[in-house]
Every structure is written in C-alpha cells, then in structure tokens.
Amino acid sequence: MTRSLIPQLSFALLAAWLASAGAFAAGSGPVQTDHLRSRLVAETSTAVPGSRLTLGLLLEHDPHWHTYWRNPGDSGLPTRLDLTLPPGVVAAPIAWPHPERFEISGIVNFGYSGRHLLPVIIAIPADYAALTLPVRVKARWLICEENCIPGKAEYALDLPVRRTAEPDRQWQGDFATARRDQPSESPAVLTIAEDGDAMLLTLSGLDAAAMPVAWQWFPETPELVANGAHPQWRRTADTWQARWSKSEYFTTLPAEVAMVAVEDEGVARRFVARLAAPAAHAAALPAPTTTPALTDKKPVTPRPSSVMLYALSGGLILVLMLFAWRRKR
Incomplete structure (x- = not known):
C-alpha cells in the first residue's frame, strides 16, 4: 500500500465510523429480560439546542404478558424511569398512552401488552x-401474566448536537402510535x-353525537372507584350522568381526580374532574333501584364499647356455667 493512500483510507474509515455512530445514536442496544425486550430510543438522531426532543422506552412483551399504566389497577406497579441529563436539560414525566384492560381471576389491571412506547419529552x-x-x-x-416478575435495566444514548433535527425513520411508527394513543384534554366538564x-359523575359540554356509555373508562386516580365495575351512564336533558361503585380502599376525594375514556376507534380523552357538593350532585340523579353488590360495601368495625360489652357478657356466662357444674358435683 502506498503512503499516499493511507490518509485517504483513514479519512474514509473515520467518515464511515461517524456515520454509523450517528445512526446508532437514536437508539440504545436492546435489553432482554424476563418476558420483555426493551430499549431507549429517540425520535430524532440529533439534538438541537433551544428545542424539545422526544425519547421513548420501547417495550416488546412476550405474548400474554403485560406491564402497567400509571394507575395499575387492583395490583401491579407502574413502570418508572429515572433520567440522568446534563445540567439545564429538563425531562417531563412519562406521557402515558391510554392503557389496555386485563382481567385475570377477578383481578382487573391497566397496562400494556405487545409493542408499546412510553414517551418522555426533554x-x-x-x-x-x-x-x-x-x-x-x-x-x-413489573411484568405479569398470572405470575409477576420485577424487572430493571439501564440504557445510554449519546446524541450528536446539530443545528437541525434529523428524524430517525426506524422509530417513526412507534412514536406516531404513542402520539395517537395519547389522551387529549377534553373541553367537556366532568x-x-x-x-x-x-361516585356520582356528571358530564356536560359533550358533542351531541358523543356516547360515553359506549366508551371504555379508566380511572387515572387510583383507589377511587372499583376497577372491576363500570360507570352506568344515562342521558339527562343536557348532561350525561353515571354511578360508579367506590373502591374498597377509598378514603376521601383527593384534590384532583382524572379519568381517561377510550372510544371504539381508539381515540382517547382525558377528563380532569371538578369536585361537587355531595347533596347538590346527588339530587340530580335518582337513587338506584337495585341493591349494591355486597363486595362494594366496606366491612363494619365494632366500636370499642361494644367489644367490651360482649367480653363482659361472655365472661359472666362462663362463671355461671362453672358455678352450676360445681354444685352438681
């Protein structure tokens, strides 16, 4: 090889290495764990100062296995992401796509199966x-079928900084799906x-053609309503109203309540509820004609005074029985 070709070859190798590094930069290597293949990806292969960049954790579940939404339902844990970024770069929380509903042996959970991407905007x-x-x-x-297995992984991306963003075609479909499944904030009032x-729900300001009775409802706020139940919607003169059994773990209404509704076409809406005065709200909806299920009722805890009374009565009866037995002898 002549000496004059060495610089040309070195430059060619360097250019090829930089090209391959740029192509790899928009996605970390895949990580295989129990029943899940995951990787960190970016919507663009470059980072631009003064702009926003969408990252995503791409999850590919084995058949029949699932991970969890922000409200996992009756059991489970939501997926958690901890990001380490350079000073000044700020990450938003996960932009959760709407979930699926899973029911196994009477336990209802909300989460994801198949191929799903969890987006994070920085x-x-x-x-x-x-x-x-x-x-x-x-x-x-936490990934579950009938049994559950905790999982974890670490990922690394090093995106080159450029003046313009360069979309990465490899992940465009995944980001488009996640964006399509993102619930939009509804202008209607819940x-x-x-x-x-x-719980009594009232929806006002919906389009005339809207049919919330046909939507699939997900409580974003945990321990609010019974996950295995469904809201029973009915139309009034100018609103929709429903009753939804409380969660057995319900204690009090939080300051903010949110729910997600998904139409048959997959269009998702997010409702941030206003808290109403119980008496005024209840007057608008007649009492149900059927008796609520026993499983929706909370167990009654005896008062301490009642417990003491029962104990004294039982002790007195025991003393009388012992006295009678001794007299017979």
Missing part, C-alpha cells in the same frame, strides 16, 4: 454548548361527588 436549553447530549436512564417495571358507596 427540553434542551438554547445555550447548550456541548458536542453531544448524553442521556442515561434507569428503568424499573363533575364528581360521593353518594354513599358510589
């Missing part, structure tokens, strides 16, 4: 001056109030 400051944007992520999840062992 904001890059305009004065970010480094040549690359390093992203490190630690993920934890009001919620307590009514005995149920």
